[in-house]
Amino acid sequence: MGRVRRVLTGPWVIAVLVVAVGGVGFGLYWFQPWKLWQDETVQEALPGVVNSSAPSVSATSDEPSRPPAPTPGPHMLASGELISHEHATSGTVQLVRLADGTHVVRLENLDTSNGPDLRVWLTDAPVKRGQAGWHVFDDGEYVSLGKLKGNKGSHNYTLPEGVDPSGYSSVSIWCDRFDVSFGAAELAPA
Incomplete structure (x- = not known):
């Protein structure tokens, strides 16, 4: 009985545990299951969409304001x-x-x-x-x-x-x- 106990606590068990912990760590990194x-x-707006509600401004007060050319x-x-x-x-x-x-x-x-x-x-x-x-x-x-x-x-x-x-x-x-x-x-x- 004492011999079995010595084998289970020897360097093989420690090596197996290190490999198992390393394998679990690698598996978690590789699969990243928490992301599921x-x-x-x-939410992004489409780039280049111009707000057309801005008022048009004329260069002088004598000229009637013209709408801007459509972009x-x-x-x-x-x-x-x-x-x-x-x-x-x-x-x-x-x-x-x-x-x-x-x-x-x-x-x-x-x-x-x-x-x-x-x-x-x-x-x-x-x-x-x-x-x-x-x-x-x-x-x-x-x-x-x-x-x-x-x-x-x-x-x-x-x-x-x-x-x-x-x-x-x-x-x-x-x-x-x-x-x-x-x-x-x-x-x-x-």
């Missing part, structure tokens, strides 16, 4: 509805050209699960329903527009300079840690 219960809501505002080029893949996902996606010629991808009324290392990708992949669509977005051309700002709300992602949006047909909420789409939208011309 944490929501982050971000070209944002122009929606394409849009689509998000469908669910790995996690329930809903909302709309818009590809918008701003007055200055830059482009943004706008997520409106996004509602998805939070997760580790979520990104917004502009891709050339077709959007497929169900599990068939979970892993297709990294097979072709894609541009990462950055980390997902929040798993709920409406937010904007600027396309990098030199990216021609006409070469892309879909947007994915991509989990870079596990190489899987949380949800995606096919972009149809507006």
Whole structure:
């Protein structure tokens, strides 16, 4: 009996405990399960929308005031509805050209699960329903527009300079840690 007790308290038990604690720590870091219960809501306005309620002012009091010349505002080029893949996902996606010629991808009324290392990708992949669509977005051309700002709300992602949006047909909420789409939208011309 004394021999069994000595084996259970020896260096093997300590090594197994160290490995187990290290494994649990790594698993918590890698999967970040607490994010499933944490929501982050971000509400951003579409950039470049000008408040048109400002009064017009004339240069001199003798001249009648003229309304200002209309400034070209944002122009929606394409849009689509998000469908669910790995996690329930809903909302709309818009590809918008701003007055200055830059482009943004706008997520409106996004509602998805939070997760580790979520990104917004502009891709050339077709959007497929169900599990068939979970892993297709990294097979072709894609541009990462950055980390997902929040798993709920409406937010904007600027396309990098030199990216021609006409070469892309879909947007994915991509989990870079596990190489899987949380949800995606096919972009149809507006």
